[in-house]
Amino acid sequence: MPWEEATVHISSVGHASVSAAFEGVHSYWSAERGVLHGFRLRDHMQRLLDSLRLSWLEPEFDADALVAATVELLASWKASGKDLYVRPWGFAAGTHKEQMVPRGTPAEIAIETWEFESKLGQGRTCTLAVSSWPRFNPGASPASMKVFSNYHNGRLGNVDARARGADWPVFLNGAGNVTESSGSCIALVKGGRIITPDLASGVLDSITRKTLFQLAEEELGLTVEARPVERTELYLADEIFLMGTAAEVLPAVEVDGFRLGDGKTAGEVTRALEACYHDTVRAVTAKHDEWLTPVPAAPAR
Structure with a gap:
């Protein structure tokens, strides 16, 4: 239609x-x-x-x-x-x-x-701020449900982050641990390992997140650790990136005023992971063709 x-x-x-x-x-x-x-x-x-x-x-x-x-x-x-x-x-x-x-x-x-x-490969970055709004309680509305009503929490966080001069928020749960951003998951890199909040922290079971972590292990030989993540771990991270369908792979260069890396460009691990993701979704590689549904050309009318 x-x-x-x-x-x-x-x-x-x-x-x-x-x-x-x-x-x-x-x-x-x-x-x-x-x-x-x-x-x-x-x-x-x-x-x-x-x-x-x-x-x-x-x-x-x-x-x-x-x-x-x-x-x-x-x-x-x-x-x-x-x-x-x-x-x-x-x-x-x-x-x-x-x-x-x-x-x-x-x-x-x-x-x-x-x-x-698509913004893949364009060198974009973002800044983050821990939100004054906590993450909604997944015991009241499960984070596994991708429903519109759950995203009002994210909207409040967006307004808050931008009023404070940051691009995107980071939400903490009731225990004070990191969950995700608004509409995207988050991971940090420390000592060559990728660390991310586990699903029990109140995180959507993101398909992009699954994809990137599988690629990180298979293509880059990296260890991915899903567990509760404390706020201060963000400040001491070597790299941080957001991930999701809309975000794709979005490197962060600052969180709450703490500079990550040189404070200007994505880190080495994030760049490598973004390149793997690009080659996968663009079908440059055939290693994961099972993830790709081809769209045939429409018949002439």
Whole structure:
């Protein structure tokens, strides 16, 4: 459906979005192969269904059907040479007078897409600030659910960080340990090891995080350690980077005024990991073709 022709009744949006779940998926153009690939597309679709299940909503589609629909949508763009962002989201079907839609409510799923510009390999960096807002309690709203309502915490952190002159926040949990940023996970490098908050700290089970850590071990021979991380470990880190579908691999050069490395450029490990990620999503290497869903050219009309 063309963007300008899409319509959803106004009374469907607000209440339905209380329990709505979503995903963000990048599809990268491969100049090497002349093909667009959805990156870990099925993994994202399965996580969307898992989030809806935890929200007590019942979609009628399985992950394979959502992958097929996404491939059809991407093919319809005929955007040769372009990268496309995909956002599938599921919400309570119909209109609801009450915010608390009941258990077993059917879920509608919409999939939208638009062009995006990858920042991989462009030398970008960011600064961080530990947020004055704590991370929401995963005992009250599980961090494993990728739902819109969980992201209001991130929005508050963004506003706070930028008011203090930083680009992105870092949230601490109730124990005072590091969790993640807003919309991205975090890792530090110390003594040649990658250290990251474990899932029990209140972290989304990020697909990008899984990808990068597997690449770090396989391609770079690095040790990845997932455990509780204290705030001061950030200040003494050799390197820090954010990671996520939107963030890709984003090096940090400062946190709470503590300079990382030379304070200007990404560290050696982060650069190497970013290069591995680039070659994987762009299909420069065939080592992980199982993560790539090719999008066939749309038939001529």
